[in-house]
Amino acid sequence: IVMTQSPATLSVSPGERAALSCRARQSVGTNLAWYQHKPGQAPRLLIYDASTRATGIPARFSGSGSGTDFTLTISSLQSEDFALYYCQQYNNWPMYTFGQGTKLEIK
């Protein structure tokens, strides 16, 4: 299942809201996760089952969507939120696929 993220790069000012998009070529139900990845660090699970926050993830991160269209929203960007973000489908387990990523950068 091909996953497409947009935009490739998103420039947002601290304190503002960011919305990242992920689209599946075919329905994945709600079997979708979002990860944050910073250079040299381990990726971190943010959201699973499309809208459930992982343990310890701040409430400013939220996920929505089902079927083929999903959104990760960060309500008020903090400096530590600027990173790469990936979506991943696991509906076709174990043939997981990831999106190509969205780079969230400081405007």
Next chain:
Amino acid sequence: EVQLLESGGGWVQPGGSLRLSCAASGFTFSDNAMSWVRQAPGKGLEWVSGFSGYGDSTYYADSVRGRFTISRDSSKNTLYLQMNSLRAEDTAVYYCAKNPIGYWCFDLWGRGTLVTVSS
């Protein structure tokens, strides 16, 4: 502390072999499904291979099937990836990742180990 620590990466010529290791700590290793995921330079994440939680089922991406072998040693809390017949396109940072029980997302990742395949 709950963590995964990869090792074994390095430089290898095309056609060569390498074995990666992932040492797990802080959780019951044998209860959890585990995977290897890689990231080639400038590219996104690609799932490579997985090992089931209970039992010994293994799974591979088409791009590595027949060349890579995943295994684990529960007595050492370690996951392995034996990589044979390496190609330039296998150059990537390789991460191990853990599935929480009953879920198919990855709730814990290591920091990765770099594999470079070049002549």
